[in-house]
Amino acid sequence: MEKNAVRSGAFARRRRDAALPLLFVAGFCAYGCNHGSMIYTPLLVLDGGGDLFAVGLQATVFLALAVALRFWLGPLADRRGTKPLMALGLAAYAVTTPLLGLCGTFAAVLVVRCVQAVGMAAFFPCALSAVSEVAGQRNSGLTLGAYRLVSSVALTVSAAALFPLVQSIGYAGTFTVMGAVGALGLLCVLAAPVPGPSQRDMERGAEDDGPRNPGLLSQLRQILAAHRLLAASVLGATFVAALGYGLVTNFATPFVEKAAPTVNAGVLVALVGVGGLVANPVAGWLVDRRDSFSTLAFFLGCLGAGVAALALVPAAPAGMPLVGLAVGVGYFGVATSAVALIAKRIAPEGRSSFIAMQQNCIDVGAGLAGIFFGTLFSFASPAVGFVLWGVVTMAVGIAILYAATDAKRRAHRV
Structure with missing residues (x-):
């Protein structure tokens, strides 16, 4: 028996060691396709004779459809497994991204972006859930923090590499290259030994109309209701942080340029990104060590302090680097610690649903x-x-910390 257990544990470790690199490469490919499409589709629309209204419309339709689909795709992944939906998401990018460069009308662009919204909604929550499951409970936070670094690296690479491609081979060639990157990611997902749902869950999932198998939205409500404190803390913190991030990205640069013309306001945004590079692994590591809401509250405090201090940049421009770093550390720290807490506290059977809602809070808040x-x-x-x-952001952090402490006190009384 002991030998069998040892063999089983060694086999599981080998599967994990094989899956994580493939999932990281697939994530880089998916983030690259997504970021590249978001950056260059507006330019494609404008160069094709569209106006700023058309640019805004395609972005809004893309985001709204992705948010709506996550309410259905998150629970579906919990029921059917994350791997099929990750494959669906990357297939959507691999097939449709090359079509962007061939679109002759704005209506065609809009159709392609709608299919890409399916890819965004299907891949990213499932990928985070799969990475946390493969990593295991002990190191899931740090692994998720490292995985979220992939997003920052992919954004940097796509922004830098795709511009010269557009200049040399045009939009059609560039989007074809992006489609090939998506296809590479799809192959990685198909090759990754990602754990699926148990046989019992598969049998229950086949009974779509059975009385013991609730609808997907009912399943989502049940999962959130069973973890009210976690849902309120993680989703609330993410939404507040996303609003703060949107505030900074939309209004901080023009505010600094107008109030302090001698200051290079672009440095502020760059430092926010640097703060994110630091915060992602640190936040995951802290959740691994503590597994408490104090990590979430700490990063909310950093974000709140950074946002509030923006008002002082015109009077004290030398402090701008610290402000940018505080905003980046705070926002990305909240996002990573929120996902890591979900991975620690929610079983795989409900994890994708929870992460899908957390991702929705990011998109809706920023939007x-x-x-x-x-x-x-x-x-x-x-x-x-x-x-x-x-x-407000700092107050939400304090409220989360108080609610968690009060819940722990009540549990001890019982």
């Missing part, structure tokens, strides 16, 4: 930031808005 803060700034100065949202 609403422009409208929300744009409206606010019609009544108040940007400096007031930065301070206000910084205080």
Whole structure:
């Protein structure tokens, strides 16, 4: 028996060691296709005679459809397994991305972007769930932090590499190259030994209309209701952080350029990215060590302090590097620690649903930031808005910490 257990453990480790590199390469390919499409589709639309309204419309349709689909695809992945949906997501990018360069009308671009929204909704939550499951409970936080670094690297590479490609071979050639990258990612997913649902879950999943097998949305509600504190803390923190990130990316640069013309405002955004490179592995490591909401509260505090301090940059421009780093560390730290907490506390059977909702909070929060803060700034100065949202963000962190401490105190009484 002991020999069988040892052999089984060694086999599981070999599967994990084989799966993680393939999943990381697949993630790089998917992030590269997604970032490249988001960067260059607007330029394609404008060069094709479209206007800024068309640019905004394709981005809004893409994001709204992805958000809506995650409500269905997250629970579906929990029921059927993450690997089929990861393959579906990368297949959507591999097939449709080359078609972008061949689109002769804006309507064709919109159709392609809708199919890519399926790819975004299917791949990314499932990939995070699969990585956490393959990594195991002990190191899932650090592994997820390293995996999220892939997004930053892919954004940097795609932004730098695709521009000269467009200049030399045009949009059609560039999008074809991106499609080949997506196909490489698809092959990696198909080759990765990702664990699937148990046989019992497969049997239950086949009974789509059975009384013991709830609908996908009912399944999602049950999972969230069973983990109310985690759902409120993780989803609330992510939404607040995404609003703050959207505030910075939309309004910080013009505010600094207007209030302090001698300051290079572009450095601020670059430092936010640097902060993210630091925060992703650190946040995952901290959750591995503590597995508590204090990590989430800490990064919310960093983000809130950074956003509030933006109001002081015109008066003290020398402090801008610290402000940019605080915002980057805070936002990316919240996003990574939120996913890591989900991976630690939610069984694989419900993990994809939870992560899908966390990803929705990111997209919805960042998407609403422009409208929300744009409206606010019609009544108040940007400096007031930065301070206000910084205080709100820190207050949410304190509230999460208090709620977690109170829940722990009640559990001890029982």
